[in-house]
Each structure stands twice: as C-alpha cells, then as structure tokens.
Amino acid sequence: MIYNGLDQFNAADSQIVLKYKALFLLNTMRNLGFTTRKKFVDTCVTYISLEINYITINKIQAFWDGRDVTLIDEMEKIVEKIKNS
Known part of the structure; x- marks a missing residue:
C-alpha cells in the first residue's frame, strides 16, 4: 500500500512509521464512510482474516x-477489499 507523504515525513524511528501508517489507514477508512x-x-x-475473539x-x-x-x-x-468492492 502506498502511504502518501511518508517519504516526505522523515520519521525518526520505526514506531513513528507504524503510527503514521495506522493514522493513514484510519483516515482512509473514514474517507470511505466509516464515521x-x-x-x-x-x-x-467481516473482512478480517484473523480469528475473531475478545x-x-x-x-x-x-x-x-x-x-x-x-x-x-x-x-x-481490509482497505483494499473495501476499495475493490
């Protein structure tokens, strides 16, 4: 998945990169109508491939x-599946 702006973000470490990706994905989901x-x-x-538990x-x-x-x-x-639906 392409994360717009990540190459310009210049993250300090891998934990910041993960947070950036999570925020980008969450923003994408909200833009797709998940409010x-x-x-x-x-x-x-519905779409996750992991075992559904607590x-x-x-x-x-x-x-x-x-x-x-x-x-x-x-x-x-999940984002890819929703975009392709």
Missing part, C-alpha cells in the same frame, strides 16, 4: 481510537 466505531468494527470483523475486537477498537498499531497488515487488506 462510527461500530460501523468500523463490524466491517473489520482480543481481536479490542485491538480493532483500539485501532479506531488511534491506540493500536499491531493490525496494520490486516487493515491494509
């Missing part, structure tokens, strides 16, 4: 709130 956490979580649960749901909710960066690979796949 509520419930709609976002429900859609992610931990996964919590990570998706934390991603929405900007507190989790561990699901970037999954979110990239």
Whole structure:
C-alpha cells in the first residue's frame, strides 16, 4: 500500500512509521464512510482474516481510537477489499 507523504515525513524511528501508517489507514477508512466505531468494527470483523475473539475486537477498537498499531497488515487488506468492492 502506498502511504502518501511518508517519504516526505522523515520519521525518526520505526514506531513513528507504524503510527503514521495506522493514522493513514484510519483516515482512509473514514474517507470511505466509516464515521462510527461500530460501523468500523463490524466491517473489520467481516473482512478480517484473523480469528475473531475478545482480543481481536479490542485491538480493532483500539485501532479506531488511534491506540493500536499491531493490525496494520490486516487493515491494509481490509482497505483494499473495501476499495475493490
């Protein structure tokens, strides 16, 4: 996935890069019409390839709130699936 502006951002370390990617993906999802956490979580649960359990749901909710960066690979796949739908 292409992250617009990442090459110009000049991140200080890999943790900042992950946060940038997470914010970019979240912004993309919001631009696609996901304006509520419930709609976002429900859609992610539909498309995610991970096992759906309490931990996964919590990570998706934390991603929405900007507190989790561990699901970037999954979110990239979900964004691509939604864009191609």
